[in-house]
Amino acid sequence: MAGEDDRWMRLAVELAWRCPPSETAYSVGAVIVGADGTEVSRGYSREDDPLVHAEESALGKLAGGDPRLAGGTIYSTLEPCSRRKSRPRTCTELIIASGLRRVVIAWREPPLFVADCQGAELLSRAGLTVDELPAFAAQAAAPNRHLGVLSETYRGGSPARPRCAAPSATRCHQVATLCEISHFGTIAA
């Protein structure tokens, strides 16, 4: 199962790199896999609409109530959104309504656009299984470097010598997740 998870998340990361870059939204990839272990759908941010999210795009390619969704899994490089301005329903709500039973994420949403993303928490509360693959966090974050989410570490010097560039303990605490991801990315590279 772990090997399968890695395989699908690798695909989701590849999809994330296809996103047209945006200064106001993340680049995310998502793959939906049925209970039988075969791919049902895939999507990425801004795939065919400047506002569409990856999970929304993947789900949107299927008819509502598609039987392959029941008991299936969605792999997303980023924690599904729990608040958004551009659409009436969040990806978290869409996933809960879809019949999918498991959500696998690589990267928790950093507090860049939304202070406290509760996607994982809400999905768990709705009875879905939420699994994180932290080994993929750096790869999931990498297509978002243009947002500056990783620049705290990278700006200061060579990525080969990781260090936290935050000037104060307070600031470092605020970007703690990003800081860890940056370090991880450098170590993994």
Ligand SMILES: [Zn+2]
């Ligand atoms: Zn979303």
